[in-house]
Amino acid sequence: MLYFGIILLLSTFFVIAFWALTNKFPQKLNIAFKVAVLLFCAIGFFRFMLSDSFMFVINGGYYAETFYEATDPLQTFLRWGYYLNYAVLPMAVFFDSRVFRNIASYICLPFSLLSAFFFNDYMVYFLSPEGRGLHLNPSFRYAYFVVELAIAIAIPILIQICYRHFFRIRSGREWLNFILVLPAVVLLMVPVYVPQSLIGYSSMIASKGSDFHTAWIVILTIVTFALYFIFRFRPYRERYMLCVFLTVVLFFHYDSLYLMGFSIPRLPIQLCNLAAYLYLIAIPFKCEKLFHFCFIANLTGTLLAIFLPDFVPGAFGFWTMHFTLEHSLVLMVPVLCMALRIFPRITLPALKHSFIGFSIYFVFCLISGTILNGYADVTGFEVNYFFLFDLDEAFAVFPMFTFTERIHWQFGRFEVYPLFVLMIYTCFQLLCVCYYHAVRWIYRFEDDHLALRGSAIELYEKRTGKISRRKKEFVD
Secondary structure (H helix, E strand, O other): HHHHHHHHHHHHHHHHHHHHHHHHHHHHHHHHHHHHHHHHHHHHHHHHHOOOHHHOOOOOOEOOOOOEEEOHHHHHHHHHHHHHHHHHHHHHHHHOOOHHHHHHHHHHHHHHHHHHHHHHHHHHHOOOOEEEOOOHHHHHHHHHHHHHHHHHHHHHHHHHHOOOOOOOOOHHHHHHHHHHHHHHHHOOOOOOOOOOOOOOEEEOOOOOOOOOHHHHHHHHHHHHHHHHHHHHHHHHHHHHHHHHHHHHHHHHHHHHHHHHHHOHOOOOOHHHHHHHHHHHHHOOOOOHHHHHHHHHHHHHHHHHHHHHOOOOOOOOOOHHHHHHHHHHHHHHHHHHHHOOOOOOOOOHHHHHHHHHHHHHHHHHHHHEEEEEEEHHHHHHHOOOOHOOOOOOHHHOOOOOHHHHOOOOEEOOEEEEEEHHHHHHHHHHHHHHHHHHHHHHHHHHHHHHHHHHHOOOOOOOOHHHHOOOOHHHOOOO
């Protein structure tokens, strides 16, 4: 209870200080809120790199040839509820959204208070020697989490005080939005370790072409189309808010990778991993040229990863859940951004931007990977950025490239397979071109469909003298 009292006192201090500051400078209220939320997200981001042994609370499963049968449902649900803060609080502050402010005030705040109350349960895992990540001084770990929880409690309270936000109990629309959106937010923000801690690894095998793989593709397709059909006629602000929310969710889902330890191979350099950072720049700030690279190059790479997955056996294990959740979001975010008209249709300049961006990225992977692998005996890590350096793995997937290993250059401790590298670069760029033309074909198909619908509507109006409700399909 000592730390619970300290957290409440600190959060009270934050609330009073923030309220006093914004009362003195009311024009700075929104800026102050944004700074507070960004500070909270930054603290949460770096905490993923600190040690946490909860990854090994596995409900009957093997990890690294060790069997774990420990369960901790209370901690699992506490973490799940608290994890919502990372995506909900930014949306509640950066967007004047009643539904996100309701979730922040009436879901996130109670879970933050409960997390503070069960503070010592968290610290058991944070200080365990079994945890991966950075094992820093225990006093620092205590102070770090105390500050994070205090901010998590203070922000929803300040939203209610400064914005005078309260749930409109008599509003049916308010209840409907809350009831419909909350389950979707909870499911999208499920931490990657929740399935293994509640269910275990399961007997289902995760491999290419397995039932799990097929079910994933089917569910991903259904969810993407469902979101499109739900939001396609919604106001631009709501469509944009959806895409930004999914972008933030992706960012924190990817960063949960560091709970398994921070290392050079896990830096966000693989194309799909890099998307978590590029989307966070391209979509909230509407950087069109960067989005062109994301929409063509990142999506091409993601489609390859989805249809040729690198699963770790155990359908609900940490790595399998991380792979499926991350790649699902990497696919959904740009597809929905384009389908919901957040960005204009891609044209030939978009292909040029993708070509230039991927060339820069490819050269960086080649140079950095060659250098790091050259010093692998010093660092203890080998990397396989953009799958350029593990020829056995590449040839297992693409056996037609085996002839490329005949040309091999050695420069001291550095080695390069130039023909293999050139083939990978060329083939990927060709796939990007094919993807671009496939999207352009979809545009033509959509235009023909709309033209046909438009003709049918005009004919209907002439015959009946009534105005068709379907005209909204032609208006953004």
